[in-house]
Amino acid sequence: MTIRGVLFDFSGTLLRIEPALNWLRVGLERVGVEVPPDELRRLAAELERAGALPGGSEPEEIPPELRGLWDARDIDAAGHRRLYVTLSRRVELPGPPELHEVLYDRHMEPTAWRPYPDTGPVLARLRERGVPVAVVSNIGWDLRPLFAAHGLLEWVDAFALSFEHGVQKPDPPLFAWACRELGVAPQQTLMVGDNATADGGATALGCTVHLVRHLPADERPGDLLPVLDLVG
Template identity: 40%
Template sequence: MAELRAVLFDFSGTLFRLDEDDGWFAGMDGVDEAVQAELMDRLTHPTGPGVQMTGPAYQAWLNRDLKPHLHREAYLHVLTVSGLPARHAEALYERVIDPASWTPYPDTVQVLDGLRADGIPTAVVSNIAWDIRDAFDAAGTGADDYVLSFEAGVMKPDPRIFQIALDRLGVSAEETLMVGDSDENDGAAAELGCSFALVDPLPTSERPTGLLDALREWGLAL
């Protein structure tokens, strides 16, 4: 294996997480803890909507991370079909796309800052339809580049999105590690020759050193 010279990271469930906040559901009658948990799962599920969909709605879901308006349409459909009144669905959706709602994992700052200090460039490669850079700014850290599906026009697991990141960082796949929480989406970087480290998208309070541990297994001790 070539020496690792760069690291790519997924965003949701890897560097940051949309941790459940009971306050988001205040005033929503009939939304108990079980329903809240189900709704949060549907909002953060990487592969499926979890509800029945018409043809047009399903197409919006499949392409939601390429266009902001499709993202909004898809998730509002999921929330309203799940039983939320439209006004509550709108309010909850606005929380989802608010960078302030996203919590960095306890070791995110240490990892990104540590890699930069060691001269190892990083990029965030994310299927997402809104700009996440403010979340990093609020955390006081950041990557060297961001390859976001709605800007790049391509989504994981399409290898082209990883190639964009490699080209921007000026590194080869063989000397790059991809870190993510999805074998299907993030693991597709291996098709280009990248190494891959899988992390568990646990609540942030339950995964204090997941990123550090993943990097250590590949010889990157910070």
């Protein structure tokens, strides 16, 4: 069946979060703390192991008392913040206690994210072809300002964000809502993402799924380009 609309995941598909080393460096600068380079690298690695950077590595171990928050982390904004600040606090960082809140705020800033090289060109080409696009993301905050800052907002017709709907991928309702917003039947819709479990949930509605690799932006120049061949 011909593809008439495209759903895109956000993190690891269209844009990539900055490395934990840069994230921590910015946070420390904002609270006026300097650490030697070796210590900066050590602390960044500990934060990565703790899974404290949203959009970065998942925790090596999720404490039992945080399992509930982890499983529902993208359903509401307050829970998202509480989880990731708590994960950050598992790492002893220099400076004031508010550093953990500063780090969480940093990850929502447009400059903390980098579009993949083919993101803009693919979205622009889909708009030229008259193919509607939605972003379907498990997320705890509003992505629209970030897309606007990167010049991508004009090419997105709808945002299906988990925290706004109280449901997260792979549950079908989030994909179904996005398809309705685009006015396209699921059977004529392509879901593009980097997670076979979460994004693969769209197949329950009859969507076609195309997976890309979750890599740093400069290591993945063209995984989105096949989308243009899949769309009629």
